[in-house]
Amino acid sequence: MTTDFRRKTHRSPRDRIVEAARALFRRNGIRATGVDAIAGAADSNKMTLYRHFNSKDELIVECLYRAGMEMDGFWQELERTHPDDGLAQLRTWVRRIAEHLDDDNCHCEMMSAAVQLTDEGHPGRSVIRAFKDAQRDRVVALCRKADIVDAELLSDTLLLLIEGARATQQTSGAQGPSARFAEIADAAIQSFARGGLAPKQV
Template identity: 50%
Template sequence: MSSVNIIVKPEAETPRPPPRERILAAATELFYRQGIRAVGVEAIAEAAGTNKMTLYRHFASKDELVAECLRGFARHVEAAWSALAEAVPDPKARLRIWVREVSNRVTDPGDRGCALVNAAVEIPEKDHPARRVVEAFKSAQRDRLVGLCRQAGARDPAALADELFLLIEGARVCAQSMGPKGPCCQLVRLGETVLQSHGA
């Protein structure tokens, strides 16, 4: 009987992401979970499997790294809005789904709130690059919401957008200060009341 030699090829290893991607991923997670001020560049470099020299080769300063992490969060939110618009053409339904999705997030015990709001609290300096990212993003979000409220037939789109914006931001802060079982649980009910009051 002849023997059969079986050659088992080792599984190909997943390529390791380049240093810049690893640094951004590590910094994004650490900033979100522990806070921007609490995390130093050494901890980020270690978590990314690199060193401070490499980190500073890709980012001129910690401030610039924070700003780029927030731009990543902003792009993620933009992608979510685009996906929602494609999946739910009806603007009234889209508003309600958006409120419900935010409610699901803020009532998740593992949620740490909005990364951009958290950054705004930690960074009061108006000329900080990360602060500029936050303000530009939130302004754009408010404009987007006004447009969506207009499409939904609201009698006063700007007023409805502001009320929803304040309700959402307040729920996020409340969830962090009082827990996911506190008043933030009322977000969907209050959101529906506000929407109906504006005819949307």
């Protein structure tokens, strides 16, 4: 029943706590998840948690930071598998997001957290903001490399579609508008690709 992170690998209690927290935050929300539940799911206890993190907020920040780092890793992998091919990287990126849309792990940690961290001054918000800004820069750079007509515009288009797909998945389920996300995003890329076909709608 309870996710046992210890048996899977011999990770440190700190690691198990962070991963358990991320899982619970995704599944039940940040505010709805108590520190006792986190410690329990990590097969640890509250005291150990508070020896590694001075507060729940600090743990939240670490979770967001890790989520960002994972995305960074994914970007590097993208560059490795499709070296110097911006268009292929863009397409692979979109496809991967589409595949992970209905994962329990749907990486909407950032969006979800942004909604729940209402305090404008919450340290987590700056982590999210920094990550989103970096992501935007990355996509723009990718579009440029892919010889896209208007890199900034396609970039923003894709970012809107992606966030929209994640949000819609939450409210309307997998059968909602997000079902055609990949198709839509591919069409957008297609219509911006220089020297490609004439822009098409399907």
